[in-house]
Amino acid sequence: MSGVPDAGPAGRTAGPASGHPVLAPLRGQLIVSCQAYPGEPLRDPDAMRRMALAALDGGAAGIRAQGLADLWAIRAATRAPLIGLWKDGKAGVVITPTAMHAREVARTGADIVALDATARPRPDGRPLAESIDAVHEAGRLVMADVATEAEAVRAAELGADLVGTTLSGYTEDSPKTPGPDLALVERLARRLPVPVVAEGRIHTPDQAAAAIAAGAFAVVxxxxxxxxxxxxxxxxxxxxRTDAD
Structure with missing residues (x-):
């Protein structure tokens, strides 16, 4: 995917992919990530399905979720744009780490497959391009989760349809900011020909709004x-803390 992004409101990236039927409803909107960790009370596909529906009722334009069972359950309950991923492993590249994982996520009906697009070695030793191609062959879009500007540029060059700042602060190559990495969002929004999604350590409505102001196409x-x-x-x-004072 190539070309110069059109200027959108507040400098928001509006490259060729932004007009895709799946992405258009997400422009300038909130995407809610519905995930629970193993062993937690909410670690259940039906709980995540209900969480997703509650988020949509609250005004979310799309959902991001992980795990095949959760994705199947959420897809059956709503046609809202769904970003799917499969976390597998304990360290390094764990977000949809191989082409096999990507194909299985695509099979759930997720509109967009999110995958780790950092420079770290993939567990099967295969190139990132193989995973991106597998998603496109399945008729889905690719969201590249990155930590640095260089990784984002490379992912876009390889054909990623949108790029997320999801992993900024979680690799050795990226410092962890107290809140969202808005500086990275701004740089990517100005440089990339694909939509940039702000994700990671966004804990308040003001931070979410600031991410859009920095140029994010959407916020997770x-x-x-x-x-x-x-x-x-x-x-x-x-x-x-207050009681101790």
Whole structure:
């Protein structure tokens, strides 16, 4: 995918892919990530299906979710744009790490397949391009989760349909900012010919709005909306600190 992005509101990326029927409804909107970790009370496909429907009722334009069972359940419940991924492994590249994983995610009916597009070695030793091609062969779009500007540029050159700042701060090549990496969002929005999605450490409505102002095509929020364990911990820690003063 190539070409110069059109200038959109607030400098928002509006490259060739942004007019795709799946992506158009997401422009300038909120995508909610519905995920629960193994062993947690909400680690259940039906719980994530309900969480997704609740997020859509609240105004989310799309859903991001992980795991084949969750994706099948959510896809059966809504036709809203669905970003799917499959986390497999404990370290390194775990987000849809191989072409096989990508094909299986595509089979669930997810409109967009998210995959790790960092420079780290993939577990099967195969190139990133193979996974991107597998998704396109299945008729789906690719969201490249990156940590750095160089990775984003490479992913776009390889054919990724949109790029997310999901992994910024989670690799050795990217420093972790206290909040979302808005500087990276802004740089990518100005440079890439594909839509840029802000994701990662967006914990408040103001931060989400700032990401759009920085040029994001859309914003993904997960923990601050759909992870009650973390939300409770934030409040509990604040109360304990106050009580200790």
């Amino acid at each position: 929020v997960g923990t601050a909306i759909t992870h009650p364990t973390t939300l409770t911990r934030w409040f509990a820690d604040a109360v304990r």
